[in-house]
Each structure stands twice: as C-alpha cells, then as structure tokens.
Amino acid sequence: MRKLILLFLFAAIFAAKSEAQVTIGSSNSPHSDALLDLKEEANGSSRKGLLFPRVALVSTDKPDPMINHVEGMIVYNTATTAYDPLIDMNIRVSPGLYYNDGTKWERLYMGYTNWFYMPSVSIPTGSVSTDWEYINLYERYKAQFTGEDPTTFKASNQAPSIVPYIPQAADLYYYITYYSKDVFEIDEISNTGVMKYKVIGAATDCSYINVVFVLR
Numbered sequence: 001m002r003k004l005i006l007l008f009l010f011a012a013i014f015a016a017k018s019e020a021q022v023t024i025g026s027s028n029s030p031h032s033d034a035l036l037d038l039k040e041e042a043n044g045s046s047r048k049g050l051l052f053p054r055v056a057l058v059s060t061d062k063p064d065p066m067i068n069h070v071e072g073m074i075v076y077n078t079a080t081t082a083y084d085p086l087i088d089m090n091i092r093v094s095p096g097l098y099y100n101d102g103t104k105w106e107r108l109y110m111g112y113t114n115w116f117y118m119p120s121v122s123i124p125t126g127s128v129s130t131d132w133e134y135i136n137l138y139e140r141y142k143a144q145f146t147g148e149d150p151t152t153f154k155a156s157n158q159a160p161s162i163v164p165y166i167p168q169a170a171d172l173y174y175y176i177t178y179y180s181k182d183v184f185e186i187d188e189i190s191n192t193g194v195m196k197y198k199v200i201g202a203a204t205d206c207s208y209i210n211v212v213f214v215l216r
Contacts, residue, residue, distance in 0.1 A: 071102030118211035125203035138193030
C-alpha cells in the first residue's frame with residue numbers, strides 16, 4: 001500500500017511539473033501563449049480584477065520592505081514620501097503601481113497627464129524695461145505649492161499640509177504657449193525655469209502669459 005501511495009504522489013507531482021501553463025479563476029484551458037491565464041469564462045472574460053500586493057515603499061532606490069531589488073517585480077505602493085527639499089525627486093514615492101528594474105523601483109505611468117499649467121503669478125508691468133529682466137518660474141510655482149505663505153494657502157480636511165509631490169527644477173520642461181506680444185518680449189527660458197523678458201508696453205486687463213510645465 002505504501003508503494004502505491006508513493007507511486008501516486010510521484011505521478012501527481014510529475015503531472016503538476018509538466019503542466020507549464022495554468023488557468024486561475026476557472027477550469028478552462030489557458031491561452032496557448034500564456035504561462036498564467038486569469039479568467040472566469042472560456043472566452044477569456046471576467047468580472048473580477050487582479051489585485052497586486054499592497055506595500056509601503058520607502059524610496060525608489062531602496063528595495064524595502066523587500067530584502068533585495070528583484071527585476072520584474074510589480075507592487076502597488078501605498079506610501080507617500082514626505083516633502084523635503086533635500087530629498088531627490090527621483091527617489092520619492094507616491095501611491096500607485098511600481099515595477100522593479102533590478103536596481104530600483106520605477107513608477108508605472110499608464111495614460112497619465114505629464115503636463116500642467118503654472119499657477120498664476122503677477123509680473124510688474126508699471127514701467128517699460130530698460131534692460132532684460134528675469135523671473136524664476138519654478139521658484140514661484142514651488143512657493144505656492146509648498147505653502148510658503150500660509151496666509152494664502154489652504155488645504156481640504158485630512159489633506160497633507162503641502163502638495164506632496166514637487167518635481168525638482170531640472171525635472172521639468174518649460175513652455176510659453178502664448179503671451180501678449182504688445183506687452184512682453186520674451187527671449188528665453190533656462191533649463192531650470194528662469195524666464196528672460198522685457199516689458200515693452202502697458203498692460204491691460206487682458207494681458208497675460210501662458211506657462212506650461214512638462215515632466216521630463
């Protein structure tokens with residue numbers, strides 16, 4: 001009897017190992033090109049989704065809470081790096097799907113919007129410029145998003161005290177998409193967001209500059 005049981009176990013193990021493809025969710029055969037096929041119906045349709053493991057990553061350069069970086073691993077991160085100007089933007093994390101390339105975590109961006117308008121700021125136009133003037137667009141944006149002036153910064157209940165994800169200046173592209181050419185002459189924008197300009201005429205209620213930031 002013992003020999004029969006051992007023979008049965010051996011056959012079961014051999015059969016399991018020889019089955020290179022697996023279906024989860026139904027008894028239907030997996031797709032011929034799939035190593036793992038998650039489906040409920042024979043036509044491949046389902047009414048449920050795949051729930052990735054939810055973990056609190058520390059930073060993109062550290063494997064924590066795992067022991068090592070493992071290439072190809074995917075997780076849903078639940079943590080948000082607290083804002084600190086001394087922390088490189090490239091290692092900060094925020095909630096979302098991340099994959100590991102073997103040396104660091106990379107965020108999975110799927111159909112996300114990677115641009116936004118710069119918040120409104122005022123530019124003095126009371127007098128015509130006698131020389132080139134400069135305004136640091138990035139620093140003006142950062143000051144607003146980090147609540148530099150607490151008297152003009154408000155957040156909803158339970159929201160972080162500042163906007164939690166602030167790119168570094170060199171992590172953005174800067175665009176002027178339109179400006180009042182009778183009021184401003186714009187020469188260039190540096191890689192860190194400093195705009196070189198002149199005031200060449202009197203502004204009106206309809207004078208403006210449109211500035212767009214794009215994540216690199």
